[in-house]
Amino acid sequence: MLSLVSHLLRFRLLDLGDNMSVDYLKELGNKAVKKALSLGVNDVAVMIHSGRRYMARFANNQITIIKHWNETNIGIRIRVGKKIVVGSTLNIAEVEKTVERLVSIAKYARENPLLTPLPEGPFKYTPVEKLYDKKVVEASDKIDELVERAISAALENGAERCAGQLSLGEGTRVLVTSTGVEASEQSTGISITVRAFADNEYSGTGVSCSRTLSSFNPEKAGEKAGKIARDSKNLRDIEPGKYDAVLDPLVAADLLGHVLGAATGLSVLMKSSFFTDKLGQKVGTDIVTIVDASREPDTLGARSFDDEGIPTQNTVVIEKGVLKSLLHNTMTAKAFKTNSTGNAGWIAPAPTVLKVLPGDFNEEELFREVKKGIYISNNWYTRFQNIREGIFSTVCRDGVFYIEDGEIKYAVKGLRIADSFLRLLNNIAALSKKLYHVHWWETPIPSWVPYVLVKEVNFTKTLF
């Protein structure tokens, strides 16, 4: 159960049909901009996502459903003085009507003292590399084969049954503003999640995701899921308490994703972040460098312009443990007397891609650093007791293993991490050399993350 739904897919897809060509979408955007200006707004931005996408879901080694979407969404933001109003519609025929409604609402809206005009364009955009691959689109005809390859790999590595999803498709974003921006970008995306089960209740998860078909490896996802499920048998109990923890990239993506989320200008400005009043301070160990990597090639979520038309950049948020920069749109940037980092969001800035810079350790070496610890292969359900202080817990999911003297000894059950994000950052002791591209249902921010060793993590378990 979730308090707020935030799992929006990070790639949108486009219809390559004549009706939804980039030119047509730009024309649509310009029509809305013209209408808004004729009604007296100070500035206006129109963001159109159009896409064609497929998703095959599977369970018990069988495809349970294949889904297909062919949709266009139009978002419009108008500013009248210090008032901002935002609306969205899926009805192309109602674009002008939507603008009219926004303008009429603006009369009743209240002034937002933080509000800034849209940035003046045009801007020069450098395309992000490997954003589009036609082969991904063509793969929709063999979606069942891709699923079958992943399942087979899991079964060959110890799984008895698999569940999961495979999504692929293409999309386009078009942004037109009254301040000189007319930008478009086409992208593709493909991702798979395989959850393998052995002896019914032991499980492991593997993922693969990319924007190009050549980087996509469903077998690898299946293989990892199968092996973890197989190795999770014969669960033992372990005492709760402090252990060194090796976080799988899936876990690192979730937890450090929350760290990146806490570094947005708005959450700090509104004092609802554990980074409130911490800009410029040491918040982690020297080996921790975390980047919002909007420009990472072949990466879901990467993009060359943000929702205000600002060219994207890779922003170092935490550098060698110091909180260097927050993520901004123009509004929060002004409040902090700095420049936008290209992370708009018309209202709130948001992370695009989490990248943790790699460390010095091979994965085997990293495990060998652990005298008495726990390897967590996956997690879910991270929730805050106090978001301001970063007090949280998260449930260990799939295979969880006790490590002694650098070796995995046996699988353990029923654990959760209950700790503080600030302590977690301050206890990061080692990072692997290799980064993995991770994105699945539970981690909405696409990530490039290593294996992470954290000292003295607090684990709890049920008391009755």
Add this chain to the structure above:
Amino acid sequence: MEDLLEYAVSCAIEKGAKYAEARYQVSLSDHVSLVNGVPLGVGFSSAAGISVRVFTERGVGFAATNEMTRESIREIVEEAYKKAKVSEKLRKKPINLTEEEAYRVSYILHVKENPVEISLEEKLGELGEIDKSLLEIKVQLPSRSLHLITSLSEKIFHNSEGAMIYSKIPRVALFAMFIVNVPGKGTAMRWIQLGESGGWENYKRWDVVKRAVEEVKTIAKVLEEGTAPPKEPVDVILGPELVGIIVHESCGHPSELDRIWGREGAEAGESYMKIDMLGKRIGSDKVTIIDDPTIPNSYGFYLFDDEGVKARPRYLFKDGLINEFLMNREFAALLNKKSNAAARASRFDREPIVRMANTYMAPGDLTFEEMLREVKKGVYIKSFAEWNICDRRWYQRYGGLEAYYIENGEIKHPVRNPFIEFTTEGFYSKVEAVGKEVEFFAATCGKGNPMQGVPVWIGGPHVLIRNVKLSVAPPKISFTRPG
């Protein structure tokens, strides 16, 4: 619109589908946000379109479009049929659906004031009143986040068995989050969600200003006076808010038959329940848990589900026994049972899947005062902040927020951050007394891929459990080295 739906279904049947359904759905919502007094966002969204779900002998295909033309509808039907056939390659057994009556009905939740027609000015005014009242009390509130959302869901459902069901349900909801700071004592976070189906008059009935002010004062008192929870085992009374989240997470979700069958295994997860566990004991005989979509004004209200099946209350646990699963037509057929109308879709472009509606523990026979008198030494946990549960719905944890010591039947001083961490059976088997009065709370339940958030109520009466250990929050970190 009905003719387009009939066209979609007839196209699918012509192509060779053994069953097809089409759903037109409009989801209108508008929102106003006031964060730390700043009107951050005002706006609306409109999502309208048609989806089709097509069953072949061993496959299922789903497709959706927001282009409501015959040409576009034909295209999505062809896609859905084609993909249903593709999915057959990895499926061995035929898919059957339960036999259900094909209703041709229409229902509208009538309201005095349509909430989406209330001006955003008035809505912002309401939030402004709350914020003003919060600033007038002598409590530091570094973060105040208020969001008011009103929505209207209009659907037409049609299937190849002849059902045609029209529904129109407006809803109102409020989300609020506060960070309370008491110098020298620290901070606490409280979030509240209120929601009902109904009109603007429902919102007015909530008396949000009074409620928000009381909540903030209470949390400040807990920070000011709260002490650590007892280390030794004590009796614990859980308030309706806690009982609501517990029954939702550890009874409602694991009762979903699609999960039990493994269909949601990679995302929302599976279940500790197995299909042969109907009739098995899971808790004390005081425990009865009901999921009922038909409660008037409830946030999860509906009378027919998104497969056209008539809704009724589902008795998930009865007198401590596992009694009934939540089922749609596909999974009920696997048990040779009828659907109990649990199929819901959050928007036009989402497939209907097995969901809860309004899940609550049935009332017992004690007043709160009578329950208190049962306790010599204990803790009363009234509200929570953090919560989570494993994906088989067995190991769970709840972080208490407003909580008090109980001594000799009386409520004493506050307890700060009492955590309670238990297994599902551990909790239900310890339920010794259940209160008389049920209270409901609004929530947005998440499940499915892509994620579908649907409105639900969670609730219950006060519940007494005996002789349990509480745990504490992780200690606050206080390291700020110069950067």
